[in-house]
Structure formats: structure tokens, C-alpha cells
Amino acid sequence: MSTARAEVLRRVRAALAHRPPAPDVPRDYRRSGGPGDLDLFADRLRDYRARVRLTTPDEVTAAVVAALRERGLRQVVAAPGVPAAWVPDDIRSDDHHTAGGVVTACHVAIAETGTIVLDHDARDQGARALTLLPDYHLVVVRREQVVAGVPDAVAALAGVRTQTWVSGPSATSDIELERVEGVHGPRTLEVVVVR
Amino acid sequence: MTFLGMPSRNLVGEPFPRAARAALGNAQLRRNLAKATGTIRAKRASVVAEVPDWAGLRAAGAAIKDAVLADLDTHLLRLEEALTARGTTVHWARDAEEAARVVTELVTATGTTEVIKVKSMATAEIGLNDALAAAGVRAVETDLAELIVQLGDDRPSHILVPAIHRGRAEIRDLFRREMPGVDPDLPDDPAALAEAARRYLRHKFTTVDVAISGANFAVADSGALVVVESEGNGRMCLTLPRTLISVVGIEKLVPTWQDLEVFLQLLPRSSTGERMNPYTSVWTGPTEGQTSHVVLVDNGRTATLADPRGRAALRCIRCSACLNSCPVYERTGGHAYGSVYPGPIGAVLSPQLTGVRHNKTLPFASSLCGVCYDVCPVAIDIPSMLVHLRGEVARTTAPNAESAAMRALAWAMSDSRRWARALRAGRLGRALGRRRDRIGRLPPPLSAWTDARDLPRPPRQTFRDWWETR
Numbered sequence A: 001m002s003t004a005r006a007e008v009l010r011r012v013r014a015a016l017a018h019r020p021p022a023p024d025v026p027r028d029y030r031r032s033g034g035p036g037d038l039d040l041f042a043d044r045l046r047d048y049r050a051r052v053r054l055t056t057p058d059e060v061t062a063a064v065v066a067a068l069r070e071r072g073l074r075q076v077v078a079a080p081g082v083p084a085a086w087v088p089d090d091i092r093s094d095d096h097h098t099a100g101g102v103v104t105a106c107h108v109a110i111a112e113t114g115t116i117v118l119d120h121d122a123r124d125q126g127a128r129a130l131t132l133l134p135d136y137h138l139v140v141v142r143r144e145q146v147v148a149g150v151p152d153a154v155a156a157l158a159g160v161r162t163q164t165w166v167s168g169p170s171a172t173s174d175i176e177l178e179r180v181e182g183v184h185g186p187r188t189l190e191v192v193v194v195r
Numbered sequence B: 001m002t003f004l005g006m007p008s009r010n011l012v013g014e015p016f017p018r019a020a021r022a023a024l025g026n027a028q029l030r031r032n033l034a035k036a037t038g039t040i041r042a043k044r045a046s047v048v049a050e051v052p053d054w055a056g057l058r059a060a061g062a063a064i065k066d067a068v069l070a071d072l073d074t075h076l077l078r079l080e081e082a083l084t085a086r087g088t089t090v091h092w093a094r095d096a097e098e099a100a101r102v103v104t105e106l107v108t109a110t111g112t113t114e115v116i117k118v119k120s121m122a123t124a125e126i127g128l129n130d131a132l133a134a135a136g137v138r139a140v141e142t143d144l145a146e147l148i149v150q151l152g153d154d155r156p157s158h159i160l161v162p163a164i165h166r167g168r169a170e171i172r173d174l175f176r177r178e179m180p181g182v183d184p185d186l187p188d189d190p191a192a193l194a195e196a197a198r199r200y201l202r203h204k205f206t207t208v209d210v211a212i213s214g215a216n217f218a219v220a221d222s223g224a225l226v227v228v229e230s231e232g233n234g235r236m237c238l239t240l241p242r243t244l245i246s247v248v249g250i251e252k253l254v255p256t257w258q259d260l261e262v263f264l265q266l267l268p269r270s271s272t273g274e275r276m277n278p279y280t281s282v283w284t285g286p287t288e289g290q291t292s293h294v295v296l297v298d299n300g301r302t303a304t305l306a307d308p309r310g311r312a313a314l315r316c317i318r319c320s321a322c323l324n325s326c327p328v329y330e331r332t333g334g335h336a337y338g339s340v341y342p343g344p345i346g347a348v349l350s351p352q353l354t355g356v357r358h359n360k361t362l363p364f365a366s367s368l369c370g371v372c373y374d375v376c377p378v379a380i381d382i383p384s385m386l387v388h389l390r391g392e393v394a395r396t397t398a399p400n401a402e403s404a405a406m407r408a409l410a411w412a413m414s415d416s417r418r419w420a421r422a423l424r425a426g427r428l429g430r431a432l433g434r435r436r437d438r439i440g441r442l443p444p445p446l447s448a449w450t451d452a453r454d455l456p457r458p459p460r461q462t463f464r465d466w467w468e469t470r
């Protein structure tokens, strides 16, 4: 094993015998776009055929509960840190293997690409399997979490060890290039955007 | 043990002209490919046009990769240190055989007889599935297209949509025949087929305890690994099994987390033509109680690095934009290239990984129209590299006049202004050849080329112009 390591490093150094100077990286692109446009974010999400609900800070709980009821879910899990009131007792479950839906918050969201990023070390976002096995994922995004572009999100995610970037529901185009939503992840993504 | 004497058979097939002739006779393949590449080309073009700073991102992407390559030893050591500090065990492999052996030993040590796999070019390159099978371990591909290919005992024909050569009815028949527990009346609509795969694989995800992945990016300063995907099978494999083994080519590094702000824009738009792919997973060290291993693979990459004129092929982020744009690929498909890396990038990367002696025809599998360079998100100048490799092929075979011609052509093409001038000269040549549509002879040293064949009269519009405007 260590001989392989030594040999690969030796080959790398031999290949670079003349030490090409490392080029300076031109950062000639939009580095920071600031806060994201909520309407653009909602448009992008709909483009992926995610469901979008816009609401206000006072009505988040009502919006979440209404979404879950409309969906007709009987068992819903939630990340441990989300407000208890979001999931009514009669449908609350703690088994993500059998639950039909899951509710979480997020770490950051990107308007330009319609992306939501989960930090799996955060209590209101939960471990990775939680948002993977149920067929329906409802995520609550607060206005200050929505940034303009990818560089803003990458900056906000520095140091976050375990992340999942979600852009619409799971999808495949593997059969004759026809898009099918939902192969392995949740087949429906619903986003409650808090203005 | 050296790769030169023993080219991985996953990078070499039968000579391209012969394989291409067979592929060209397959009408279904050509229809599917034309539809697929045409659709993805259009999607890519529209989402790339949406980004006002695409040229800046492309320049940054190329420079970041060049910077990594220029100090690859330092970055590899930093990555190793970061991974080890987090609790991941790092292994190194000089060639395909060694990489496959390391992974196989790790797998058999767990006592499992089955592993689940995230689609990964690197594991295809090292022939991992065969190595595992020889040790009595079944590798289950979990990407839908890879699963179709695997059930059909077939080979992938495209990096991104490996089963693009199969029609829906064929896939239905395959599932009915090969997928345990499938509905015998399974219909052939893609949603039903995807649902069948979902059910079959869900069982595997929740019962198989070892997963094997690649990585799209490895961040040297933190040890974060990144997998970019669409279906969610990657998330399943990365999350559920207790042991995760990731096979990573040594060129997959980026220096810092921040550099991903460039690649997470370049890759999805160039690849599937989406603003962002459905799922990207990032993990740093073993997560949620898992055991994690990383196998760093050379297998010809250091030889590629050693050639200053071929080195840039290692920038490749496997987006497949060059495949979808290539008029040769669109007609022959991936199988004709005989390598796990097909298309324009395959035509330069495969011969470099194996040594050109072992892959003499691939550098000629191109019309040098240049579209691949234009669409490449990390600005790999594939046409110039092909010409350079043609020169290498000529140099390593018998020295003859053709190799001199190739070197002259390589010289003309190595500078864009020179090449533009040559093209214009070609248009002038048209006037000379007005009577016939062939040019008989060129002056030396290019005569070595025209002695053997007629040079077609240059068209009014260059191919590059026509392909872009059609």
C-alpha cells in the first residue's frame, strides 16, 4: 500500500519535473449577488415541477399543516428541531422508513437555480435518511435564507460537513430521454416560502 | 505492473474504423443517439446562454484545474491529511488492477457478497465489477441506465445516458426477463419502468451493507467529497450502507471548498442542460456512524500529466457536452470507441491513459471541427490535442512521410490564428479546385497526406460554421 503511495507521488513529481507555474485563477465572474429574488426562486422551483406556497411569518404553521392535510398524509416525520406545531399530533410519526412525508427547514436556498441546501448536522434539517426515504418532502424556506446565486450559497455553506443540495424532485431521463419524476428520492417536493 | 505493458482493456477496444462501421449499420442506435444528443444540445445551449458570466466561469474552471495539476503532489497530500484527520482511510493505487484489488479486499473483509454502486466512470475504468465477481461478490448498479446496461449484459454507450442505445420496449422485455420479482405484465412506458426499478432497488438499498461510489470533486483542504446526480440512487448508496468505499481519480481534486462555486455552475448546465441537477451530496469524513475509505487512482493519469501538450485532458469534469456536440459521436455512438471514455474526450484521454501505442486509432476518430472545444466548460482544446496525439501515433510507429505531415498539421493547428489562416487558405484552395471536387496534391510536407488520398475540396462554409448554425 505504502509502496503504491510512494510510487504515485514519485510519478507525479517526475511528471512535473519542470514545475509549470500554477496559473493565477481569474475570478472574473459574479462572486456575490446578495439576497435572492423570491419570485425568481418560486419560478425556478415550479420549473422543476416542485409545489410552491408563499406565506407570511405569522402563517407558517397554518401553511405547513394545510399542505400536509391536502396531501392526505397519515404518517409524517419531522426533523427533531422543527416547531412541534408544524406537524399535528394525529399524523406525527417517528419512523422515516414507513412515513409518507417529511418536514424540514433548510440552511440556504439559491434563487437563480431553484436549489435548497440541507445541513444534516442542523437539528431542524435532520440526518440524511430522514429526507430520503419518505415519498414527499416539505421544506420551509425563510426569506433571509434565499441568496442570489451559487457563489453566495457556497460561501454560506463553508464548514458545513454534510450537505444535500436539492433542486426539484428526483428525476431520470434514462429511458429514451423522457423525463420521469421520482426514481429514488421523494417524488414530490413542496416548498413553503416565508416572505 | 506498469500500465504501459498492460493497458486496461476497459480503455481499449477494436480499432475505431471497424467498430464504427458496425455501429453505423444500426438504425435504432443512430435514431436514439440523434434524438438524445440533439435534445441535450439544445437544453445546454439555452441554460448556458442564460448565464451572463459563462466565459468568466469557464476561464476560472480551466485555471483552477490547471493550478491543481501544477501542484498535484501537494494537493494530494493535503487531501490525504484532511481525509485521515476526519477518520477516512486513504488507499493508493498505481493502476487499474491494483485499484480493483484494493477495493475487492476491502469488500470481502466485510464478509458481504453483494455491494451497491453509484454510477462512476472510475470504477468502470478499473473493471471493478469483474474483479468483484471473480471474488464472489455481486455488484448491483443503481443508476437506472447503468442497471439497464447491467441487466442486459451490455456496455454503456454514453457517459451521461449509458442506455441511450436501447428503446423502451427492449427495456421492458429486459426487466421482465431479468429483474427478480417484476410484474410479468409490466408496460413499456418510462414511468412504469422507472417505478419497477424503484421497487427492485429500494430493497437493495435497505439490505446491502457496502456501497461503492466515485466522486465528482474532492476538496483538498477539507476532505469533502462531492457526488452530483439526478435520481437519488447516489444519496441512497452514500447514506444507508454502513461501509462506503469511494474510488477517486487523482485529477478530481479542487484546492478549496470555494472553488466549487465555479464547478457547481459549470457542470450541471454543461451536462444535463439543467440549471442545477436534482441532487448533490457533500460529505466530509465518515458520516452518521459509517466507515469510509477513499482509493486514489493513478492508472495512466501521471503519464498524461507528464505530457505538457496532453495534460489539459485531466481538467475534464466528465460533463459529456463534447460527446453531445460531436458529429462523429452522434453517428457512431459510444461503443465504437471501445473505451469507457467515448467521444471527443475519450479520443484524447483513452490513448493517453493507455499510452498511444496501445490505442492508435482513437486520435483519428474526429473530423477536427472544433465544436468540442467550444462547448467544453473547462476549455480543453481537444482538436489540437488530437492532432498532437496523431503526431505521437505517427512518431511511435514507423517513421514515414505521413508523420511529417501530421507534425506540420499539428504546428498549423497549435495556434488559433495560424489555424484560421490555414482555413482561409483552404477556402482559396476551393477556387483552385473548382473543376473537380477533389484536390489532387499538396506541396510537401503535406503531400505525404495527399499522395495517399485525395483531399476533398474545401466547402464554401467551414464545417464549424455550418454545425453551429444548423
Ligand code: SF4
Binding pocket: B270, B315, B316, B317, B318, B319, B320, B321, B322, B323, B345, B372, B375, B376, B377, B378, B379, B380
Ligand atoms: S472534455 Fe470538456 S466537454 Fe468533454 S466531458 Fe470533459 S469537461 Fe465535458
